[in-house]
Amino acid sequence: xxxxxxxxxxxxxxxxxxxxxxxxxxxxxxxxxxxxxxxxxxxxxxxxxxxxxxxxxxxxxxxxxxxxxxxxxxxxxxxxxxxxxxxxxxxxxxxxxxxxxxxxxxxxxxxxxxxxxxxxxxxxxxxxxxxxxxxxxxxxxxxxxxxxxxxxxxxxxxxxxxxxxxxxxxxxxxxxxxxxxxxxxxxxxxxxxxxxxxxxxxxxxxxxxxxxxxxxxxxxxxxxxxxxxxxxxxxxxxxxxxxxxxxxxxxxx
Amino acid sequence: xxxxxxxxxxxxxxxxxxxxxxxxxxxxxxxxxxxxxxxxxxxxxxxxxxxxxxxxxxxxxxxxxxxxxxxxxxxxxxxxxxxxxxxxxxxxxxxxxxxxxxxxxxxxxxxxxxxxxxxxxxxxxxxxxxxxxxxxxxxxxxxxxxxxxxxxxxxxxxxxxxxxxxxxxxxxxxxxxxxxxxxxxxxxxxxxxxxxxxxxxxxxxxxxxxxxxxxxxxxxxxxxxxxxxxxxxxxxxxxxxxxxxxxxxxxxxxxxxxxxxxxxxxxxxxxxxxxxxxxxxxxxxxxxxxxxxxxxxxxxxxxxxxxxx
Numbered sequence: 001x002x003x004x005x006x007x008x009x010x011x012x013x014x015x016x017x018x019x020x021x022x023x024x025x026x027x028x029x030x031x032x033x034x035x036x037x038x039x040x041x042x043x044x045x046x047x048x049x050x051x052x053x054x055x056x057x058x059x060x061x062x063x064x065x066x067x068x069x070x071x072x073x074x075x076x077x078x079x080x081x082x083x084x085x086x087x088x089x090x091x092x093x094x095x096x097x098x099x100x101x102x103x104x105x106x107x108x109x110x111x112x113x114x115x116x117x118x119x120x121x122x123x124x125x126x127x128x129x130x131x132x133x134x135x136x137x138x139x140x141x142x143x144x145x146x147x148x149x150x151x152x153x154x155x156x157x158x159x160x161x162x163x164x165x166x167x168x169x170x171x172x173x174x175x176x177x178x179x180x181x182x183x184x185x186x187x188x189x190x191x192x193x194x195x196x197x198x199x200x201x202x203x204x205x206x207x208x209x210x211x212x213x214x215x216x217x218x219x220x221x222x223x224x225x226x227x228x229x230x231x232x233x234x235x236x237x238x239x240x241x242x243x244x245x246x247x248x249x250x251x252x253x
Numbered sequence: 254x255x256x257x258x259x260x261x262x263x264x265x266x267x268x269x270x271x272x273x274x275x276x277x278x279x280x281x282x283x284x285x286x287x288x289x290x291x292x293x294x295x296x297x298x299x300x301x302x303x304x305x306x307x308x309x310x311x312x313x314x315x316x317x318x319x320x321x322x323x324x325x326x327x328x329x330x331x332x333x334x335x336x337x338x339x340x341x342x343x344x345x346x347x348x349x350x351x352x353x354x355x356x357x358x359x360x361x362x363x364x365x366x367x368x369x370x371x372x373x374x375x376x377x378x379x380x381x382x383x384x385x386x387x388x389x390x391x392x393x394x395x396x397x398x399x400x401x402x403x404x405x406x407x408x409x410x411x412x413x414x415x416x417x418x419x420x421x422x423x424x425x426x427x428x429x430x431x432x433x434x435x436x437x438x439x440x441x442x443x444x445x446x447x448x449x450x451x452x453x454x455x456x457x458x459x460x461x462x463x464x465x466x467x468x469x470x471x472x473x474x475x476x477x478x479x480x481x482x483x484x485x486x487x488x489x490x491x492x493x494x495x496x497x498x499x500x501x502x503x504x505x506x507x508x509x510x511x512x513x514x515x516x517x518x519x520x521x522x523x524x525x526x527x528x529x530x531x532x533x534x535x536x537x538x539x540x541x542x543x544x545x546x547x548x549x550x551x552x553x554x555x556x557x558x559x560x561x562x
Contacts, residue, residue: 002327008357015350087341091400094305094335095358096327253267253308 005097009105010112013079017113024113025120028067032121035063036128039185050187051218056129061212062184063125068118068143069150069179069204073171076110076154081161084251093252099245103155110151111144118143131215138223139214145230146207152237159250178204183212188220203233256280257408257439258304263313265299265463273299275463276313281408281441286434288454288471289443296463297443298338301410305335317408331359334406338413340393344386348377351385352399359404371402375429391422398429409433411442415449427453451475479519482545485512488538495535501528518546 017024040056047055083089092102125131133139161167182204188196199205200221210226213219219226244251258281265274273296281287289297302308304315306326314321320328343351352368372378375395380388385396394414401409411430415423430453434440444450450457451471458468467474490509501524504513516523532539 002360004357004360004362008354011357012350012354016345019345082343086343087337087339088343090305090307090335090337090341091355091358093307094330094333096330096360097358248309 002097002101006101006105010109013109028117029124057131060125061215062208064121065208066179068114071114072147072150073154075113076151077158079106080158107151111147115147134217135214142211149234183208257283259316261314264311266311285455286440288450288457290450291460295460332407334401334409336397336401336411342385349381352403355400356403361404371399375399408439481518483514484543486541488540
């Protein structure tokens with residue numbers, strides 16, 4: 001294992017993050033605050049409690065997931081797409097590193113960034129609504145696993161993308177709808193039966209449900225199903241990355 | 254002497270069907286400067302990219318320092334430094350950071366003293382904290398070299414190091430390369446300038462259309478390439494070349510208004526003085542005289558013709 005290489009990639013990527021730390025932090029904090037003002041205070045005040053939890057508090061796990069999913073995806077995809085775009089990827093390809101090491105470096109850095117942002121959003125939400133975290137360990141476990149999985153997914157998107165348009169396609173067309181329809185702002189039990197069934201095909205439902213359980217002890221689906229779903233998706237992404245690296249798909253001609 | 258880089262029957266056919274390399278074999282000797290000379294599209298960059306691991310070969314085998322570039326890529330790549338043709342650098346990074354990154358990427362522990370030495374050698378030490386986007390083109394090229402040297406490679410590939418570079422910087426680059434050779438680094442550079450190959454290289458490999466046409470000591474090759482042509486335009490056309498001029502092997506143009514004399518610039522006597530004197534004594538009046546060095550293109554054509562004979 002080329003540990004120096006992993007450390008070099010990780011440090012290099014994190015340096016980019018810390019160079020623009022204020023931009024990186026301010027935008028998610030502001031957008032989350034806006035969600036709280038609109039959904040929590042303005043609209044939320046007219047919404048009854050959801051499963052015994054005030055609406056403002058109910059949406060916190062979903063909001064964190066919304067940001068963490070999107071950030072993981074964009075961070076990781078840009079992290080590997082940018083060297084491809086400006087040509088510095090030659091150095092990665094000519095270095096004595098395995099693709100596993102490259103992935104650990106890039107995905108690790110992207111996941112770290114979104115984890116930091118996720119925790120900042122969590123801290124921000126304490127300012128707006130009273131929140132309890134019943135299972136802090138599971139909360140953190142879900143958060144870390146989500147950051148890792150979606151960074152890995154973003155890494156694949158970054159390798160796949162041939163243009164900046166394609167790079168934006170997945171977060172815009174796939175992630176945002178899945179998160180909005182994944183129960184960020186409602187419990188899926190509030191949906192008509194037909195749509196409840198449809199929703200079960202949305203992987204994000206399991207993430208948000210499990211994550212919300214770690215806060216309030218209530219979930220739309222069983223916590224074990226949630227855990228299984230996210231580890232399954234993680235394993236799938238890992239398998240795709242392994243295949244990409246074996247074949248050199250979109251990387252080595 | 255065992256070669257430090259051994260290239261054996263390497264082929265490359267791109268997905269589109271373009272055959273970039275047609276069975277290239279080449280041994281590179283430790284400590285030498287080898288220039289790969291060839292026109293655009295000859296396969297120079299493809300060959301280097303395959304050795305360095307950027308492009309997959311379609312067939313053949315390469316070893317660097319005895320390490321197979323596929324089965325033991327870590328051993329092979331650890332010995333190699335690559336300076337690419339394009340100045341591909343992250344614009345917002347600082348010089349020292351990007352060089353430090355390169356060293357780590359190649360699996361070396363941090364070594365501030367070595368990086369300082371490299372940056373000083375390339376006159377970049379004062380710019381170590383500058384953003385790359387603020388540097389001049391020549392400096393950016395030197396940053397690429399610094400990155401390639403950060404992990405103390407034994408073999409350095411320079412892909413067209415002086416393409417689009419002004420004369421002064423070119424000379425500077427040549428000096429840098431010689432210094433590196435003095436440090437024991439084996440250097441392979443590609444170029445399409447004959448003068449550059451002549452000035453730098455111990456050996457020259459000529460590559461065209463995906464094949465190595467020949468590899469020779471620079472001096473020997475330059476002798477073969479040193480032909481020059483003199484075109485003599487006449488006041489009045491000649492019906493035939495006078496017999497007295499037979500020894501010069503002149504070629505008469507179709508309309509008889511011009512003669513072409515081919516001579517060797519490296520010969521002790523070029524024969525020009527005598528030819529002009531003889532022309533005068535034959536009473537042939539001249540309108541104009543031009544001389545022309547055989548272009549690289551023509552030399553390639555000659556070489557291909559020789560090789561196929």
